[in-house]
Amino acid sequence: MISKLGYAILAMLARQPSTGYELSARSRRPIGYFWSARHGQIYPELRKLLDAELVRFSAGPGPGPREKKVYSLTETGLEALHEWVLQDPAPAESGRDELLLKAYSIWTADPAGAQELFAGQVRRHQDRLAEYEADWELVESRHQDGPPPVSDPDFGSYATLRCGIDYECQRIAWLTWMCQQLAGHRPG
């Protein structure tokens, strides 16, 4: 059985053959927007994918004591990705959000301090929104005549960035609303 991380790696390799190092960099940005992994997880996973013959690599001299390996998908690997993409995800989708957990217990805290906490989060999400928007414009600049065609890898970026931007806007609005609620309820 291929893990979700395995599919995340296949998804990245389908776009661009990469080394494990590059995969871990891409798993910070732009893939990190909705998936992340450290290299300590990626190298063992690449080994598993290799054993399952879903990826292959071509080796060359590397900067360190070991060889540099550029991985790419095999035909089986592309098929596995292709099949997985349309499968309905399990309804589990727990979603662990530390800030919401704090918000749930915010009644135990001092409103002024709470306002600070949420104001800080507004800034953090505004920064992220700016990143997403920069990436969005980059993708758009490659397709002046409307959105990218659905068979173009750029359509995947376009779609996920749209979601990310909408999400950040929603979250900023909620955080701002929280600040107002916390301010409004204080005397004065």
Place this chain on the structure above:
Amino acid sequence: MISKLGYAILAMLARQPSTGYELSARSRRPIGYFWSARHGQIYPELRKLLDAELVRFSAGPGPGPREKKVYSLTETGLEALHEWVLQDPAPAESGRDELLLKAYSIWTADPAGAQELFAGQVRRHQDRLAEYEADWELVESRHQDGPPPVSDPDFGSYATLRCGIDYECQRIAWLTWMCQQLAGHRPG
């Protein structure tokens, strides 16, 4: 060091003393909206919290071969929660979203099948939105004269539900947009 799950449990116990079983039920709904845990995780965590003297319990006869234990916060436990709530969460916040991972690779798939996938998701999120809204009205009915005061546990529910409702609306809008994109690009 208390884990995030530990704080989630403290947050629940601060509102209502509960058995481990009840905690796992509450961690499906309503806490499950932003945090979840199985009982296989909760019982060992309760033990840790007990050893740290953050919770206590009163035992009585249970339905199974073991005693039923109703847990509640100690003063130290409430203090620990109180302190944690205002701490700025680590910027890690990876966020793993399987559907976005699929969307990212949607260019490898057949648009008609993809549309089905996203349409199914629209239905799922509409159901969840309905749940949130029902809970929202429940909370509002307890506070006809405006929002609950910030020192009321209901304010925590109110705030997190507001976020959940906004999030579901945003996600439904995006999923619908995806369906349109996938439809618009097909010939005919």
Place this chain on the structure above:
DNA sequence: CTTGACTATGTCTGTTCTGACATAGTGATG
């Protein structure tokens, strides 16, 4: 000429989390 950042590969320990196993009483449905 030293320090630090970047490229690049790997391992290892400990924590978190999932899913299954195990036990047992009550009450409802068929």
Place this chain on the structure above:
DNA sequence: CATCACTATGTCAGAACAGACATAGTCAAG
């Protein structure tokens, strides 16, 4: 009368994940 869902507590194996350890070359800034 059997089967199933619910209440209730726990354990255990294994997967997933974070963070540190380990190695080594290049290149830029101070």
